[in-house]
Amino acid sequence: MLEFELSPSNDTRSGFGAGLLEAGKKNNEVVALCADLTGSLKMDAFQKAFPERFFQMGIAEANMMGVAAGLTIGGKIPFTGTFANFSTGRVYDQIRQSIAYSHKNVKICASHAGLTLGEDGATHQILEDIGMMSMLPGMTVINPCDYNQTKAATMAIAEMEGPVYLRFGRPKVTNFTAPDHQFEIGKAWHIHAGSHVSIIATGHLVWPAVEAARQLEAEGITVDLINIHTIKPLDEAAIVASAKKTGKVITCEEHNIIGGLGSRVAQTLAQHHPCPIHFIGVNDSFGESGTPDQLMTKYGLDAKSIYQAAKNMM
Amino acid sequence: MSKSVVELQQIASQVRRDIVRMVHAVNSGHPGGSLGCTDFLVALYFNQMNHNPSQWDMNGKGQDLFFLSNGHISPVWYSVLARSGYFPVAELATFRKLNTRLQGHPTTHEHLEGIRIASGSLGQGLSAAIGAASAKKLNGDNSLVYVLQGDGELQEGQVWEAAMYAAHNKVDNVIAAVDFNGQQIDGSTEQVLSLGNLQAKWEAFGWKVFNTNGNDMTALNTTIAEAKAAAGKGQPIVILLTTSMGKGVDFMEGTHKWHGVAPNDEELSRALAQLEETLGDY
Incomplete structure (x- = not known):
């Protein structure tokens, strides 16, 4: 769990x-x-x-x-x-x-x-x-x-x-990953199984995705939560399998939504299992000064934004 | 020395034939710089470098290494590599053609023996040579690492990052060379972006500088031998090769016009008439 x-x-x-x-x-x-x-x-x-x-x-x-x-x-x-x-x-x-x-x-x-x-x-x-x-x-x-x-x-x-x-x-x-974490390059970490929405996250957005998933599960929305640590080569099989199960996907990354994880996931699903995708990331802009927390909130890269995106897709 | 000056000059004549024929065959490539650097590469590969073409591998342990930073003069390098036994001379006929290992600019991508890194985008070879030389030091390998750069190439900032690094870290198993022909694509280096006093620049960066006539086989042998003797003394080494772009073909000499232009049929005949076929054309 x-x-x-x-x-x-x-x-x-x-x-x-x-x-x-x-x-x-x-x-x-x-x-x-x-x-x-x-x-x-x-x-x-x-x-x-x-x-x-x-x-x-x-x-x-x-x-x-x-x-x-x-x-x-x-x-x-x-x-x-x-x-x-x-x-x-x-x-x-x-x-x-x-x-x-x-x-x-x-x-x-x-x-x-x-x-x-x-x-x-x-x-x-x-x-x-x-x-x-x-x-x-x-x-x-x-x-x-x-x-x-x-x-x-x-x-x-x-x-x-x-x-x-x-x-x-x-x-x-x-x-939160285990100290003896067996890291396999190119292999997604399937953190949690669910059937209503897939949340696919990388880097600093994985923990906020966990927090969002907890909140969603508390409301009866089950989340298929996947950590993509290797963006290339991409574990396409894991992404397609999850999308087939849920039919709705949210990608989360601390990166421009152009050219990052979201783009790669969209390309994969467009070929193998087209479905609605919501992209959590920076929307084609530069950043600015601020504390990390302030910036992640301002740019919508936090648990609240992931939670809201999932609710909107239901 | 394993070869006499006359023998080296004969090899150089054949290499120059290879260059103009390769470039003519595909109506593209860079004959000017290739012809100008022919004598240096022949002196290195046939006389000065400790290397064994039949035992080529990427790491080159126990052997001297050579890097071509100004990758556009690939025709001279390919010819010298083939003529010294790295790959069949007949393969020169594939230069710049589809599916060739002899790409327009040198690459490791096609696994051509003798090439250890891609070059073409200028200013990167000195850094790679310093890395390879540093690995040799860590490995207790006393061999040397050579790298050739163009003079126009010295306008790239990375060259001076590398120059500063090598002197600070006493990378004294690198012998760099500069093809100092004073020409680049848009005109003379004086007109385009003056290099100023190159000797003073390298010395200010902490390098030991040698000067020689890069188109005189006797002078080259002497200077390269002196440079080798100066290695291992705490200072990186650079040889400024005064060369003539297009050397060996009278109508190509001393002008930037033939930097990246191939001769037509008539020009090829005129060029070949000036270059003796000594080892047999490919």
């Missing part, structure tokens, strides 16, 4: 830092590169444990992506770290040519994604990154939902061959 054994709330970037340290312990080929944001990315533990495998790149993200691509040629498994904005838009061409087209085993790890970056405002609040990365052939795109899932995802991507975009965030959020 919709009950979880909660771990202490924590930020997903700390989950990344913890996962990176574990991956580094497990495999000597794991190296880390950071563009002057070691503390923000929580890469300090790895840096301390493996100083010779840590590369301080300075504020030079384009070079960081190229150096990471080059390191793979000697068999290394590079994890790059900077904010999501500087991990994608700023270096799109470097990723496209030197990493994706060249099929290099680089893990692009991106923190402070989305509105929840908060007060720094729209310059840093990237809401287009999932779209950009998903369009690159061969790129795996992962957007975990809490500390435990981010840690598990970080360890999992070290084990796979090929380029990955791993997106996480800044604020402390409810930590």
Whole structure:
């Protein structure tokens, strides 16, 4: 049911830092590169444990992506770290040519994604990154939902061959996935079975989706709740099966509704099981300054908005 | 040195024939820069680099690596790779044709032996070379990493990010080269966006700078050998190659006009008449 054994709330970037340290312990080929944001990315533990495998790149993200691509040629498994904005838009061409087209085993790890970056405002609040990365052939795109899932995802991507975009965030959020969470890349997590409406959520919107589902269930509306942590490759089978069961779908993401999870779900269902879809996300706009909670409320990325969307679809 | 200057010059003549024939055959490609860099690539692959084409793999452990950052001069690289045994010379006939491994710009996507990263969008090769050189250091591999860039390419900001990084981190197993022909698509580099004092720029960024005539095989051998001797001393190395775009074909020389233009039938004949067939055409 919709009950979880909660771990202490924590930020997903700390989950990344913890996962990176574990991956580094497990495999000597794991190296880390950071563009002057070691503390923000929580890469300090790895840096301390493996100083010779840590590369301080300075504020030079384009070079960081190229150096990471080059390191793979000697068999290394590079994890790059900077904010999501500087991990994608700023270096799109470097990723496209030197990493994706060249099929290099680089893990692009991106923190402070989305509105929840908060007060720094729209310059840093990237809401287009999932779209950009998903369009690159061969790129795996992962957007975990809490500390435990981010840690598990970080360890999992070290084990796979090929380029990955791993997106996480800044604020402390409810930590509800199990500490021994078995993360399977490309496999949806079916959190809860229901028959009236499907709620498909990713990243920071998964917990608000749980809260909305609890409220809906209390009113007798049963929710088929799915966590899509891997946006590419997408678990289309899980999405289609759920839509067939409920006939109504809500997608939830901290991203522009153009090019993100919602677009991918809509494309899948248009082909395999057309049905009404409501998109919770940022509607083709930039963000702004504010606290994470204020912003998520203002832009309708919260439990209340998900609940209301479901009620409206009934 | 395994080959004499005369032998190297003969190889270079054949490579130049390959270049103009490849570009003519598909009426596209970049002959100017390819001809200008022929002598450097021949000196590297046939004399200076420690590499084993028959044992090629992506990681290149224990071997020197080469990266072509200015990927548009793919014809010269493809010819040199084929002529040194990475893949069959006959495959040069597929250049830029549908389903070829010899794409317009070099790529790993088609698994062509000798190529370790895609290039074409400029300014990225130096970073990749520094990464590969850093991996060699971690692996205890004393081999060297070479990278060639165009001079116009130095207008890309990423090059200077990489230059700053390599000096700060003492990446002294990289030997970069610049094809300093003073030409780019829209005209001379002086007209388009002046490079200023390139030697002073690289030195200010902390690099050890060598200058040589990039179209003189004897000078190239001497300078590359000096650059190799300077490796491992705490400083990254760059060689400024003074070259003539279109070198070897008189009507293509010294002008940006032949940057990305193929010769017609008559021009091909005139070009081939100036280039001795030494190893047999593909």
